[in-house]
Amino acid sequence: MKKVLLLLGIAMAISCNSNGEGNKSQEATENVAKKVLPTASVKHITKAEYLQLVYNYEKNPKTFVYEGKIPAIVDFYADWCGPCKRVAPILDKLAAKYAGKINIYKVDVDAEKDLAGAHGIQSIPTMILFPMGGQPQVVQGALPEDQLEAAIQQVLLAPQKTN
Incomplete structure (x- = not known):
């Protein structure tokens, strides 16, 4: 239970940044994931x-x-x-x-x-x-x-x- 709360606290600290840097960090992570993860279509x-x-x-x-x-x-x-x-x-x-x-x-x-x-x-x-x-x-x-x-x-x- 303590681990779950610790993880939630870390997630909130990263995502609740009042200057918007948390969102920029998340966007950067998503952009990297899009480039790294192969996507393909027919x-x-x-x-x-x-x-x-x-x-x-x-x-x-x-x-x-x-x-x-x-x-x-x-x-x-x-x-x-x-x-x-x-x-x-x-x-x-x-x-x-x-x-x-x-x-x-x-x-x-x-x-x-x-x-x-x-x-x-x-x-x-x-x-x-x-x-x-x-x-x-x-x-x-x-x-x-x-x-x-x-x-x-x-x-x-x-x-x-x-x-």
């Missing part, structure tokens, strides 16, 4: 960005070469697709949770027909998981958050086996 990409950030299948048509610096998920979706709409907030949440560890990209199949066709996308949502080592893995359908998170852990963040 990024919508075009074919040109995909070729640069993920896989340039035009330059390497026979051999898969991942272009990314960290593992990624690419969600092939359409605005009119109900299951795609259900997955979107889950991907937003996972992008924030795994900021700095994975990238999550979205590709609109209606706007990027060539890209979707090059990967044989016939149903949506289709997600391709790109680990740092090994081959990409395809996941189809509106998976629940726990299954997507398990895929992230098993495919993208687990140590890759070398042959």
